[in-house]
Amino acid sequence: MTPVEDSLFLTLCCRALDNRSPHPILGDEIADEIVRTLDHDYERLNTTTNLVLNVALRAKKIDEVASRFIARHPDAVGLDLGAGFDTRPARITPPPTVDWYDVDLPEVVAAREHVVPDRAKAHTISADVTDPDWLDALPTDRPAVVTADGLMGFLAKEELGALFDRLIDHFPSGELVFNGYTRFTIWVARHSRGTKSVADQVKFPGMDDPREPERWNPGLELVQEMLISRQPEIARFPPVLRAYYRLSARSTSWSRKGTLVLHYRF
Numbered sequence: 001m002t003p004v005e006d007s008l009f010l011t012l013c014c015r016a017l018d019n020r021s022p023h024p025i026l027g028d029e030i031a032d033e034i035v036r037t038l039d040h041d042y043e044r045l046n047t048t049t050n051l052v053l054n055v056a057l058r059a060k061k062i063d064e065v066a067s068r069f070i071a072r073h074p075d076a077v078g079l080d081l082g083a084g085f086d087t088r089p090a091r092i093t094p095p096p097t098v099d100w101y102d103v104d105l106p107e108v109v110a111a112r113e114h115v116v117p118d119r120a121k122a123h124t125i126s127a128d129v130t131d132p133d134w135l136d137a138l139p140t141d142r143p144a145v146v147t148a149d150g151l152m153g154f155l156a157k158e159e160l161g162a163l164f165d166r167l168i169d170h171f172p173s174g175e176l177v178f179n180g181y182t183r184f185t186i187w188v189a190r191h192s193r194g195t196k197s198v199a200d201q202v203k204f205p206g207m208d209d210p211r212e213p214e215r216w217n218p219g220l221e222l223v224q225e226m227l228i229s230r231q232p233e234i235a236r237f238p239p240v241l242r243a244y245y246r247l248s249a250r251s252t253s254w255s256r257k258g259t260l261v262l263h264y265r266f
């Protein structure tokens with residue numbers, strides 16, 4: 001795998017470690033099962049407790065948006081862009097009327113077939129999401145919920161904008177939910193121990209204003225900026241991290257220095 005593709009091990013490993021903690025935030029048993037099965041050098045990932053908690057909690061918030069959308073739209077199409085080895089279909093269990101697609105680069109999709117257990121599999125699409133044609137195979141007459149966890153940092157701002165334009169043009173309506181990066185969190189991603197393995201692959205410069213995508217495409221409307229520091233699950237964080245996030249929750253600009261999940265409708 002290329003370093004960009006290889007980045008999937010970091011988030012996968014964080015979800016597995018969350019599952020092994022006494023009080024998991026996400027509790028993704030299949031991620032843990034995959035990690036136990038694969039012969040991969042997880043030590044070199046340098047995960048930290050803080051990163052594990054943030055990765056688990058952002059996945060939970062993205063899952064919640066997707067689940068609510070599917071409950072309201074049982075005819076929906078679901079997409080996970082840059083799905084890696086994520087097991088979202090098993091966590092949110094879409095009904096058979098929903099078509100869920102896990103999208104990633106060809107090497108990852110090919111490996112996913114062998115690595116992800118059947119109970120977490122959905123349709124797959126092998127594609128570079130910056131390619132203009134990959135959406136052609138998907139229905140155009142059904143509402144769509146589009147998730148992306150850990151992808152945004154690998155796309156240039158123009159690529160992300162063009163991707164949003166294509167999704168909005170393709171589907172009649174839908175929602176987008178992904179973890180966002182401010183300029184500060186991009187700087188941290190480039191310099192911290194936990195994300196050092198992917199630092200050189202980061203193309204996104206960061207986005208400090210969650211309303212910025214509304215200016216890229218007038219069809220897009222911000223539903224919510226979810227600041228991790230203000231989520232109720234912080235109560236389950238270990239004492240020092242809990243105290244830090246409780247304090248930072250008092251300030252929006254401080255909270256934006258941490259993990260955030262952006263949710264839009266179109």
Ligand SMILES: C[S@@+](CC[C@H](N)C(=O)[O-])C[C@H]1O[C@@H](n2cnc3c(N)ncnc32)[C@H](O)[C@@H]1O
Pocket residue numbers: 004005006007008009011012081082083084085086103104105108127128129130148149150151154
């Ligand atoms: C940090 S990993 C996250 C994987 C998964 N979403 C998760 O949470 O475990 C980023 C993923 O994005 C994929 N990716 C990066 N650039 C991509 C692109 N242009 N098109 C499709 N997938 C891409 C990588 O192959 C990788 O699987």
